Amino acid sequence: MKLMLHVAPGIVRHPLIASVILETQTLLNIERAKVDAVSGEIVLDVAPDKCRLVKEAFERRGVDVVLLEIPVIKDDDQCVHCGACVSICPTGTFKFDDWRVVVDSGKCIQCGACVAGCPHRALKLILK
Ligand code: SF4
Ligand code: SF4
Numbered sequence: 001m002k003l004m005l006h007v008a009p010g011i012v013r014h015p016l017i018a019s020v021i022l023e024t025q026t027l028l029n030i031e032r033a034k035v036d037a038v039s040g041e042i043v044l045d046v047a048p049d050k051c052r053l054v055k056e057a058f059e060r061r062g063v064d065v066v067l068l069e070i071p072v073i074k075d076d077d078q079c080v081h082c083g084a085c086v087s088i089c090p091t092g093t094f095k096f097d098d099w100r101v102v103v104d105s106g107k108c109i110q111c112g113a114c115v116a117g118c119p120h121r122a123l124k125l126i127l128k
Helices: 016-024 048-060 084-088 113-115
Strands: 001-006 031-035 040-045 062-066 072-074 095-097 100-103 124-127
Touching: 001 048, 016 048, 048 062, 072 100, 084 095, 084 113, 113 124
Parallel strands: none
Antiparallel strands: 001 040, 001 062, 031 040, 072 124, 095 100
16 A cells, blocks of 8 residues: 655754654565655655554654555546657556556556646546
């Protein structure tokens, strides 16, 4: 499952991911990260049975954590199944199924590329 971390100024320079791995003994896969000297936005992939443990460990360190249950949605009334999103998405969230584009939103890391690239504005990120 995917967790979105919002790291505030003041704690962004702490070794947060390393300390959570050590505390929880859990492998974390960093799927996307945008971190600078003042803040950070990080998407992690975590085994479903470890999700709660990891989420709570980050929250104890002051990190705002969102579980990305449905990160992206497609408006089927607007979608014309052109396939642009299939080409754009770096994680394989979209695929053709019998000439229709279907979504496996569990793969989405909320990079936003498909939203900008959809010619019919049929895609939206669910931000919490
Ligand atoms: S790019 Fe937009 S219109 Fe084209 S298949 Fe994807 S969601 Fe549908
Ligand atoms: S935001 Fe769109 S392009 Fe980016 S990972 Fe999610 S579905 Fe793929």
